Amino acid sequence: MKIVLNTKFGKGIKRKTNLARVREVSTDDTLPRKLLEMCPKKDPVNLLELKELSGQMGLGAIFAIDESKRLGLGSFKALGAAYVIAKMAVGESFEKKNSDFFEKAKRKLAGITFATSSAGNHGLSVAAGARLFGAESRIYVSVNVPEKFKRQLKDMGAKVTVHGSNYEQSQERAIQDCDLNGWTLISDSTWEGYDLGLDIMEGYLISIGQALEKIPENPTHIFLQAGVGGLAASFAAFIRKKLGNTPIIIVVEPSTAPCLQASIEKGEPSKIAGPVSEMGRLDCKFPSLHAFYSLSKTANAFVTITERESEFGNKFLSDKGIFISRSSSAGFVALRLLVKRKKFSLDRKSKVLCLFSEGLVE
Numbered sequence: 001m002k003i004v005l006n007t008k009f010g011k012g013i014k015r016k017t018n019l020a021r022v023r024e025v026s027t028d029d030t031l032p033r034k035l036l037e038m039c040p041k042k043d044p045v046n047l048l049e050l051k052e053l054s055g056q057m058g059l060g061a062i063f064a065i066d067e068s069k070r071l072g073l074g075s076f077k078a079l080g081a082a083y084v085i086a087k088m089a090v091g092e093s094f095e096k097k098n099s100d101f102f103e104k105a106k107r108k109l110a111g112i113t114f115a116t117s118s119a120g121n122h123g124l125s126v127a128a129g130a131r132l133f134g135a136e137s138r139i140y141v142s143v144n145v146p147e148k149f150k151r152q153l154k155d156m157g158a159k160v161t162v163h164g165s166n167y168e169q170s171q172e173r174a175i176q177d178c179d180l181n182g183w184t185l186i187s188d189s190t191w192e193g194y195d196l197g198l199d200i201m202e203g204y205l206i207s208i209g210q211a212l213e214k215i216p217e218n219p220t221h222i223f224l225q226a227g228v229g230g231l232a233a234s235f236a237a238f239i240r241k242k243l244g245n246t247p248i249i250i251v252v253e254p255s256t257a258p259c260l261q262a263s264i265e266k267g268e269p270s271k272i273a274g275p276v277s278e279m280g281r282l283d284c285k286f287p288s289l290h291a292f293y294s295l296s297k298t299a300n301a302f303v304t305i306t307e308r309e310s311e312f313g314n315k316f317l318s319d320k321g322i323f324i325s326r327s328s329s330a331g332f333v334a335l336r337l338l339v340k341r342k343k344f345s346l347d348r349k350s351k352v353l354c355l356f357s358e359g360l361v362e
Helices: 030-037 051-057 081-095 101-108 121-132 147-155 167-181 197-214 230-243 259-266 289-298 307-319 330-340
Strands: 002-005 046-049 061-066 113-117 136-141 159-162 221-225 248-254 301-305 351-356
Touching (some): 051 330, 113 167, 121 136, 136 147, 230 248, 230 289, 259 289, 259 301, 307 330, 330 351
Parallel strands (some): 113 136, 136 159, 221 248
Antiparallel strands (some): 002 301
């Protein structure tokens, strides 16, 4: 485990881009929640209270947002791309639900192809949204993406292309093919000149918004695992809006893919190299631009966990009857390690919030 404190907390790292043209990370969950109400598979957040574990670990309480069954797609990503596609289809007419509402929305997206690269879950959300509104979807995955996701994507009508040995390489191919064919790219990341990922991050606000309404007391510590950082940034920005600077927010990454931690240390978004992580959905080597700058202001610390720490921590949870992937358990694994190391004042007064971002992936 490596711990890096964020010395820019509260202020953030300054961008080099003209700020007048930069969109900020959204903290308004109004539209996402209105559109969710129209979803045929709408569901509330599943907030777990892990009483036995908090007692064993010497903490006041541990709560976990369980996104393993969200909208029948198995992860928080269900709230992102599908929301963006719905917003494109529905526009402002979502207030006027009538008998031909969905047919009009589907006609609006007829003939459109949405494409993206994905480590699995984001692609499922794109495929689901496209299918719901009568559009086409093409998903690019690396050779390391589990077969389970490839099968699910094909079952949902997506055309799957396997390209490259990592997420970044499959992303490059997706961008190239979108430019060549006139398809609409729906990436959950952001970079210079591309910020649709911010709309996807806005969809994630449904989860944290629902959770903060349901949790019986405000958390003192919040653990957020990260790949490119979209989920962590959206959650952290919303938490700061609702709870101020009191909770300690800790971002967790694999030690083989610490793109946010490395970027914080260097003071700018930085590309890293490293072997493939078994925490597959967190295995990203370059951060989302907007997510990085937002987290440089909202997160207190960035920590990494090793593959061995991830393996043992995940087994600890499975022995307790909690069966989730190693990507999903990363935040909890970091919590457990930091309690043992007596870091961040984690004690019997602490009320901790973690995120189980997906279920078990075979």
